Amino acid sequence: MPYIMSQPTSAADSLRPPVRPADVADVSTGSGPSAEDFTMRLLIVEDDRSAADYLRKAFREAGHIVDIAGDGEEGLALALDGGYDVLVVDRMLPRRDGLSLITELRGRGDATPVLILSALGQVDDRVTGLRAGGDDYLPKPYAFSELLARVEALARRGGPQAADTVYRVANLELDRLAHRVTRAGQEIVLQPREFRLLEYLMRHAGQVVTRTMLLENVWDYHFDPQTNVIDVHVSRLRSKIDKGFDPPLLHTVRGAGYVVRDIAR
Amino acid sequence: MSFVTSLGRLVRTTAFKLIAAYLLVFAVFAGSLIGYLGWHTQRLVTRQASESIQADTDFMKSQFERGGISRLVQVVNRRSRAPDAGLLLLTSFNGEPLAGNVLNLPLNFLSQEGWQEIDYLRSDDAVRPPSRALVHVIYLPGEFRLLIGRDIVEREELRKIIIGPVVWGLALLVVLGVAGGIFVTRRVLKRIDQMTATSESIMAGNLSGRLSVAGTGDEFDRLALSLNAMLERIEALMIGLKQVSDNIAHDLKTPLTRLRNRAEDALRTARTEDDWRAATEQTIDESDGLIRTFDALLMIARVEAGQGQSAMRPVDLAETATGVAELYEPLADEQGLDLDVAIDGPLMVRGVRELLGQALSNLVDNAIKYGAPDMPGERGRIVIAASREGDTVRLAVADGGAGIPPEERARVLQRFVRLEKSRTQPGSGLGLSLVAAVVQLHGGSIRLEDNGPGLRVSIELPAELEVADPGATSPDDAAL
Secondary structure, three states, X not given: OOOOOOOHHHHHHHHOOOOOHHHOEOHHHOOOHHHOOOOOEEEEEOOOHHHHHHHHXXXXXXXXXXEEEOOHHHXXXXXXXXXXXXXXXXXXXXXXXXXXXXXXXHHOOXXXXXXXXXXXXXXXXXXXXXXXXXXXXXXXXXXXXXXXHHHHHHHOOOOHHHHOOEEEEOOEEEEOOOOEEEEOOEXXXXXXXXXXXXXXXXXXXXXXXXXXXXXXXXXXXXXXXXXOHHHHHHHHHHHHHOOOOOOOOEEEEOOOEEEEOOOOO | OHHHHHHHHHHHOHHHHHHHHHHHHHHHHHHHHHHHHHHHHHHHHHHHHHHHHHHHHHHHHHHHHHHXXXXXXXXXXXXXXXXXXXEEEEEOOOOOEEEEOEEOOOHHHHHOOEEEEEEEEEOOOOOOOOEEEEEEEEEEOOOEXXXXXXXXXXXXXXXXXHHHHHHHHHHHHHHHHHHHHHHHHHHHHHHHHHHHHHHHHHHOOOOOOOOOOOOOOOHHHHHHHHHHHHHHHHHHHHHHHHHHHHHHHHXXXXXXXXXXXXXXXXXXXXXXXXXXXXXXXXXXXXHHHHHHXXXXXXXXXXXXXXXXXXHOEEEEHHHHHHHHHHHHHHHHHHOOEEEEEEEOOOOEXXXXXXXXXXXXXXXXXXXXXXXXXXXXXXXXXXXXXXXEEOOEEEEEEEOXXXXXXXXXOOHHHOOOOOOHHHHHOOOOOOHHHHHHHHHHHOOOEEEEEEOOOOEEEEXXXXXXXXXXXXXXXXXXXXXX
C-alpha cells in the first residue's frame, strides 16, 4: 500500500502519475511561477516579532510587498490608509484584538480581503472568525505554502473570472451554466464532484491551490481526512482532462498543492 | 486553652448558630407574649382601681357640698373604719390630718392635685409593710385637701406571679437549649471532622481514600455516598490522565527523537544541496505528523470536555456519510476495496457536522487501512450503512479485514492504543478515540463487533425529531 502515508506532501508524489520535471513547480524557493507577473501589497498584523519577520521574508521572496503592524490599533490605522490587497491578521493582538479590528474595518466600509491567523483552531473559532468579517481562516501552525496559496487566492478573489460563465485555460473549456467540459473541442464527461473540482482549479488558474483549500471549497469539509484522499480525486481528474492531450494543464506543486496552468504560455 | 479553642469551634458551627438563633427567637416570642398578657392584666387592675376612686371622689365632693367640712370629716372617719376601705386622708391647708386612715404620708404628695402611685402605711395597722397604692388628690374649697386611694397590692402580686416563672422558665430554656446545641453540634462536628480528615488525606495524594458511611442513612451518609461517587470518578479520570500523559510522552517522544536524529544525521553526512533539501523536507514532514497528532489530541480533549455543544445544529447524517463515502471511494478503489453505501436518508441528528464528518472519515480511513482481505488479488468490501429505527439513528462501518479480537475491542478506543499488527501502518492511534469522544458528545453509543470476518463499528445516535430543511446543512446539493 504505497500511498497511505501520514505525510501528505511525499504521498502526493507517489500517487501522481509520472510527470516531467518541468511540470513540477516549486514555490518553496520563491522563484516558482506562482509569483509570475503578480505582486501583492500585504499588511501583516502580528505581535510576535519573529513570526512577523519570517512572514515578511517569505512573502518578499515570493515577490510581494509586505508591511507589518505590531498591534491591533496600528494595524487598523494602516489598513484604513488603504492600498492593501490582503490583510493577514493574527487573532490575539495587544491593544485591539484581531476580530475587533476586522469588525471595525468592515464597519467603515472597507472590504479588503482578510485572512485570520489563529492558534485557536476549532470549528467554533473558525465560524466566529468568518462571522466577524474575515474571508479565510488558517489555524497555527501552518505551512507557509498554505498561507501563500490562500492569500493569493484572496487577492484575486472577485477578479473578472469569478463572474465568467466559461473558464478557459489553453484548449480546456469549462461552461459553468451548461455543466460542460471540453478539451480541444472534445467533450469530457465528469462526475459532479470532478466538475466542481475542476471549476475551482480553473477559477484559480495560475494559482497554487492546496489540498485543504480543495477540501474546504469543493467538499465543504473543515476536517482532516487523514489520508491523501484529495490526491486520488485530482489524479482521476487529471487522467480525464490531460491524458492524450497536450500541453498538460493540471500540475502538482511539490510541498504545496496543485495548479492549473498553461506552462507553454 | 484547648477547651477555649474547641468551644470557639463549637460556637462557630452552623448547627450551634442555628440553635442559638432559634433559642433567641423563641425567647423573644415567649417573653413578649407573656409581657403583653401581664401588661394587659395590670392595666385592667389599675383601671378598676381608678374607676372606684373616681366614684368615691364624686361621692366625697357631693358630701362636702351638702354638709361642709364637718360632714366630710364624719363621712371620712366612717369610711376609714370600714373593712376593705380604700385609703382616705383629709388634711387642712397646712397638711394637718383631720380624718383618714393613712399615716406617714410625706406632705409633698398632697402638694399637688391629680393621680399618683405611692408607698404608704395605713394608720390602723403599723406592722404591715408599706404597700403600694393608686391615689387621687383633690383640693376642696377652704384649702382642704382630700386624698382617696386604692390598694393595688394585688397588681404587684400578680406581677410577681407572672414574672418569676417567666424569668426562670426562660433561663431554663436557654440552659437546655445551649446544652442541647452543644450536644448536637458535637455530634455533627465529629462527622465533619472525619470528613475533613479524609479529604485532607485525599488532597495529600491518597486518591483511593473514601469517606466513611455510618449506615444510618442520614443526610451525612447521603452526602458521603455522593462524594464517594465523585471521588471514584475523579480517581478514574486521574488514572486515565496519567495513562494518557505517559502515552503522550512516549508517542510524541518517538517521532521527536526520529526528527532530531534525522537533523543530526543530515548535519553530519549531507554534502550536496539535494541532500540538505531532502533532509529538510523530511524534517518538515515529521513535524507535520507531530502537529497532526497534537491537533488530534487537542480535538479529543475539547470534544471530551463538551466543547462544540454550542455549535450543534440539525445535521443530516445521511448526507454527511454519503459525502464521506464519495470522498473516500476513489482511494478505496485503488486499494482494491469496493465501498458500498446503504443509506436510507435523510437521517437528522443534532450535532456538529465537522465532528461527525471527522469521526466518519476516521472510521472509513481505518476500514481502508485494515479492511483489505488477506488474499492478494481478491477485492475487499467496505459497507457504510445508516438507517433510522424509532428515535435512534444507527450507523455502521464494516470491513472484511482481520478485525479486532474481542478482548482488545474496549482497549482500542483509548488514546494511542495500536494493535501490534497495525504498528507498521502510519497512524497515531487516536482515530478511534476521537470517534468515541464524538459519539459521546452527541449522546450516542459505540460498539465494535465481529463482521465475520472483519470489523464492524456500530454507532447509535439519538435522532433529531423535528426534520429541518436538509438543504440548509448541505451546501453541496445545489451544485450536484
